[in-house]
Amino acid sequence: MPQVRPMREEDIDAVSAVRVGGWRAAYRGMVPQTYLDALTVDEDARGRREMFAHGSGDVLNLVAEDRGAVVGWAALGTSREADSGPDDGELLALYAAPDRLRAGTGTALLRHALAAARERSYDALVLWVIAANTGARRFYERHGFAPDGAASDWLVDGTAVPELRYRTRITPAP
Template sequence: MTDPRVRPMRFADCDRVSQIRVRGWRSAYRGLVPQSYLDALSVSADAERRRARFPHTADGVVNLVAERAGEIVGWAAHGPYRAGETPTDDAELYALYADAAHLGSGVGRALLQESVRQRSSHPRMLLWVLKENTRARRFYERAGFHADGAEEPFEVDGVTVPEVRYVKRLGH
């Protein structure tokens, strides 16, 4: 299988990115968040929100897609670290999803490497991951990220789901 090609996301990619994101949630978070929430996720509603926001992407936010043989097989988003009202010099990986048929094939790794490369002028890259999402945690640990001890509750349909923060030192 050839390495995926990573490029900036285009407006025309919104539907496929939403499909990957919703399917990713349903797969990765099964048993970790309420099933009612996962069942209620809508690809068309997600795509509609994504298309509406696309022309107004916040400063510094980058959306990337990975393609293989012309098909979008993954999506990642990164930008400035969101630390409440306090600006920091750090970067954050907001999301990274690979199409289920391409898990373990290098798609996630390619998207993560490009996100890190694009943010290499920042001191660190941080990300949040569900505490019980062991597959994702192993993936980030193999890429040089480590949990830094910070935890935050994430509420989904009235259920508290803990997230842990991971960090990786970058170019500085």
């Protein structure tokens, strides 16, 4: 089982590699291939460095590490949704390296994100998932998330990609 810890600036390149690799593996056939082919680790890392340096501090970035290598990444913050309550959080991202799928990386990251949501006193945690991504949907459902009825189309290279919002209640620590 990987160790989960807060992301550091020196993790940016590895996180970008996990994210780009995760997108290419998970979203093939769900989003236009031209979009996936255009993703680069360098460009993602550039944007991530900017966010890391100038972010508000509201977003908690976590990495999963195994034998010194970053194998997963998750980001948690206050919900961006207009219809969310003021004490709702949002799982902004959760990615495992493609060779780490079904190896406990995602579960470890999600458990830490849920614990952080509890520490932040969030009432609920929401996330968006591509409707066609049945593997991710099953993963979140196994961990207590369920669709809450909200849906949206994400426009990617002129193609509408349907997304569903999932939600789970955060139970206070005993």
